[in-house]
Amino acid sequence: MSLLEIDDLRVAFPSPNGPVNAVNGVSLEVDSGRTLAILGESGSGKSVTAQAVMGILDVPPATVSGSVRLQGRELLNLPRKQRERISGEEIGMVFQDAMAALNPVFTIGHQIMEVLRVRRGMSRADARRRAIELVDRVRIPAARDRLRDYPHQFSGGMRQRIMIALAISLEPDLLIADEPTTALDVTVQAQVMELLAEIQRDSGMGLLLITHDLGVVAEVADEVAVMYAGRIVERGTVEQIFAGPAHPYTEGLLASMPRVDRRDEQLYAIPGAPPNPARLPTGCPFHLRCPRATDECLVTLPPLHALPADRASACHHHEEVLGATQR
Amino acid sequence: MPPSDDVVLRVENLVKHFPVKGRIPFVSGGVVKAVDGVSFDLRRGETLGVVGESGCGKSTLARMLVGLEQPTSGAVRFGKSVVHQAKGRELRALRRRIQIVLQDPYTSLNPRRTIREILLQPFEIHPDVLDRRRRVERIKELLDLVGLDASLHLDRYPHQFSGGQRQRIGIARALALNPDVIVCDEPVSALDVSVQAQVVNLLERLQDELGVAYVFIAHDLSVVRHISDRVAVMYLGKLVETGPEIDLYDSPRHPYTSALLSAVPVPDPAGRRQRQRILLAGDPPSPVNPPSGCRFRTRCWQATDTCATTEPPLATGAHPVACHYPLAA
Ligand SMILES: Nc1ncnc2c1ncn2[C@@H]1O[C@H](COP(=O)(O)OP(=O)(O)OP(=O)(O)O)[C@@H](O)[C@H]1O
Numbered sequence: 001m002s003l004l005e006i007d008d009l010r011v012a013f014p015s016p017n018g019p020v021n022a023v024n025g026v027s028l029e030v031d032s033g034r035t036l037a038i039l040g041e042s043g044s045g046k047s048v049t050a051q052a053v054m055g056i057l058d059v060p061p062a063t064v065s066g067s068v069r070l071q072g073r074e075l076l077n078l079p080r081k082q083r084e085r086i087s088g089e090e091i092g093m094v095f096q097d098a099m100a101a102l103n104p105v106f107t108i109g110h111q112i113m114e115v116l117r118v119r120r121g122m123s124r125a126d127a128r129r130r131a132i133e134l135v136d137r138v139r140i141p142a143a144r145d146r147l148r149d150y151p152h153q154f155s156g157g158m159r160q161r162i163m164i165a166l167a168i169s170l171e172p173d174l175l176i177a178d179e180p181t182t183a184l185d186v187t188v189q190a191q192v193m194e195l196l197a198e199i200q201r202d203s204g205m206g207l208l209l210i211t212h213d214l215g216v217v218a219e220v221a222d223e224v225a226v227m228y229a230g231r232i233v234e235r236g237t238v239e240q241i242f243a244g245p246a247h248p249y250t251e252g253l254l255a256s257m258p259r260v261d262r263r264d265e266q267l268y269a270i271p272g273a274p275p276n277p278a279r280l281p282t283g284c285p286f287h288l289r290c291p292r293a294t295d296e297c298l299v300t301l302p303p304l305h306a307l308p309a310d311r312a313s314a315c316h317h318h319e320e321v322l323g324a325t326q327r
Numbered sequence: 328m329p330p331s332d333d334v335v336l337r338v339e340n341l342v343k344h345f346p347v348k349g350r351i352p353f354v355s356g357g358v359v360k361a362v363d364g365v366s367f368d369l370r371r372g373e374t375l376g377v378v379g380e381s382g383c384g385k386s387t388l389a390r391m392l393v394g395l396e397q398p399t400s401g402a403v404r405f406g407k408s409v410v411h412q413a414k415g416r417e418l419r420a421l422r423r424r425i426q427i428v429l430q431d432p433y434t435s436l437n438p439r440r441t442i443r444e445i446l447l448q449p450f451e452i453h454p455d456v457l458d459r460r461r462r463v464e465r466i467k468e469l470l471d472l473v474g475l476d477a478s479l480h481l482d483r484y485p486h487q488f489s490g491g492q493r494q495r496i497g498i499a500r501a502l503a504l505n506p507d508v509i510v511c512d513e514p515v516s517a518l519d520v521s522v523q524a525q526v527v528n529l530l531e532r533l534q535d536e537l538g539v540a541y542v543f544i545a546h547d548l549s550v551v552r553h554i555s556d557r558v559a560v561m562y563l564g565k566l567v568e569t570g571p572e573i574d575l576y577d578s579p580r581h582p583y584t585s586a587l588l589s590a591v592p593v594p595d596p597a598g599r600r601q602r603q604r605i606l607l608a609g610d611p612p613s614p615v616n617p618p619s620g621c622r623f624r625t626r627c628w629q630a631t632d633t634c635a636t637t638e639p640p641l642a643t644g645a646h647p648v649a650c651h652y653p654l655a656a
């Protein structure tokens with residue numbers, strides 16, 4: 001049994017033009033002590049997947065189906081109270097925008113202590129001691145004094161680290177980080193990713209990392225799930241996927257990314273743009289942009305084929321792709 | 328086209344200080360030294376990349392280059408003209424020759440105008456460039472140049488386009504008057520990787536075909552490496568190192584450049600355990616009160632007493648660096 005198991009998750013939002021199918025049958029697993037990266041372009045359904053796991057979607061209007069299990073326990077059919085307790089205590093969450101996650105009118109000390117007192121029933125003094133430890137843990141200098149400061153008194157990188165302190169304050173089993181470094185400069189991004197990796201090593205929690213940055217994925221992930229139009233189109237270990245992708249979309253992504261350690265003469269550009277989730281094309285959702293598309297692709301939706309070595313690809317021609325990309 | 332030696336844009340000791348509102352009325356709170364003495368030459372048909380962390384002054388520099396911001400001191404020279412002293416006919420000529428493309432394809436196009444109106448506007452401001460009857464033909468050419476189908480797109484509004492398409496429209500508008508220089512301020516930062524490659528390839532192709540020079544500003548060091556002939560690294564309002572792309576990336580000489588490059592994630596999981604990473608402590612200091620001497624000294628692992636008292640000048644030459652103890656090339 002894995003720490004987190006998602007099976008055939010589907011999320012749709014109503015809209016005047018018909019339902020927006022944001023997540024279309026996602027299945028994945030995260031193990032304790034491991035990092036699964038969900039990689040995908042804007043609008044591919046990464047955040048909605050995370051929100052469904054956290055139980056923070058408004059249902060209705062959204063509709064959610066499938067299964068989300070944490071330590072084997074089904075979360076989707078739990079009563080609201082119990083669901084909130086589990087996502088509050090056993091799952092921590094870090095977002096892209098710390099300013100929106102922290103309350104601007106309370107000091108950061110107050111916000112961390114409040115969580116500890118309400119959820120853990122700690123005394124004021126204990127909560128304070130623990131808050132200092134946590135803020136120190138995320139490497140904010142002079143932690144004791146900085147508890148009195150408000151979110152706006154910190155730099156972007158520091159706020160991101162405070163949000164991490166808050167997310168790990170109840171020692172969750174699973175941490176979900178949705179684009180935790182996208183808004184940060186590279187030097188600060190490197191600090192924050194290093195910190196997350198270190199905390200994970202020490203605590204053994206599972207990390208579900210959402211990002212569109214292939215470089216970040218290569219640096220920190222153990223396993224990778226590539227999303228396109230609300231589906232997982234490829235899954236495998238980070239080594240497998242970077243050494244030889246099994247789906248044309250992943251293949252295109254890797255070829256379109258310039259590198260800092262060498263200069264490529266020409267970048268491959270995937271033609272066109274990702275599809276609108278309210279108007280998905282028939283057949284394979286990637287067929288309009290795919291150089292390998294055949295007639296079959298225009299009409300038949302490819303299932304996620306299991307491939308050798310525990311990887312998977314949702315492409316009719318996965319063997320051909322692997323043959324071409326494997327070095 | 329290989330970059331030639333004739334200079335199209337010469338930037339001399341450019342400075343921009345913004346006053347800060349003080350806490351006490353009528354007492355100045357000091358100044359933000361957004362750009363603090365930047366000099367470089369841009370050659371015809373080349374791409375100069377400018378990199379640096381958020382707030383180091385890149386956009387302020389960009390706005391001064393195209394005349395949207397008045398410098399506190401220093402000059403931007405184009406041929407015989409000085410951008411901020413030009414008036415009347417000379418100013419209008421300059422506006423034609425130096426264009427800008429901005430980061431946000433969502434806000435840089437007027438949402439209430441069709442693509443036809445947006446692209447015709449430059450010709451209304453500069454009516455002598457092209458006879459009225461030939462303009463629609465020209466904007467169709469422009470759309471074709473940036474890979475958009477005029478018959479489909481001319482009468483649509485910006486919100487009906489994807490981010491990458493809007494960025495193409497912004498580039499078509501910048502090209503309308505055949506400029507010599509286009510300043511691109513984070514032109515691909517808001518785009519997804521797959522679409523980013525389309526726009527980067529487009530900019531490269533247009534340069535080959537039209538010989539336009541770019542100042543390409545971005546915080547993504549990989550994209551800048553890919554597109555640039557030369558690169559300038561900025562820290563707190565100053566250039567700390569400039570040089571040909573290959574020298575700067577493969578043998579950085581300033582400690583900041585070296586740290587910046589080592590922080591960029593590399594899409595190669597096999598090598599990640601061996602990679603040596605310089606983790607800089609803290610964030611860049613405030614540009615209101617920059618450190619004395621070398622501005623990087625508060626985060627530099629090599630800093631000595633000299634660095635606190637004496638500001639290292641940016642030397643001259645092919646690969647100049649502003650550091651008392653440059654790294655071995
Ligand atoms: N509350 C909502 N109501 C209606 N549609 C929504 C809602 N939240 C998300 N969507 C739509 O669902 C799709 C998937 O969105 P999601 O936020 O998961 O994308 P993402 O992969 O996280 O993208 P990004 O990289 O831009 O964050 C998008 O088309 C989005 O517009």
Ligand SMILES: Nc1ncnc2c1ncn2[C@@H]1O[C@H](COP(=O)(O)OP(=O)(O)OP(=O)(O)O)[C@@H](O)[C@H]1O
Pocket residue numbers: 345346359360361379380381382383384385386387388546614
């Ligand atoms: N109009 C203004 N008034 C006061 N301060 C300003 C003004 N414009 C910019 N600044 C300040 O000048 C500095 C440089 O800003 P600038 O926008 O040029 O940075 P940048 O390098 O483009 O950053 P980013 O990567 O975030 O776009 C910042 O400290 C900014 O707050």
Ligand code: SF4
Pocket residue numbers: 247248249284285286287288290291292293294297302314315316317318
């Ligand atoms: S199924 Fe067909 S269209 Fe889809 S990714 Fe594979 S080859 Fe391309």
Ligand code: SF4
Pocket residue numbers: 581582583621622623624625627628629630631634639649650651652653
């Ligand atoms: S001058 Fe001194 S502080 Fe500045 S970069 Fe060089 S060694 Fe570091």
Ligand SMILES: [Mg+2]
Pocket residue numbers: 046047048178
């Ligand atoms: Mg998202």
Ligand SMILES: [Mg+2]
Pocket residue numbers: 385386387
């Ligand atoms: Mg800027």
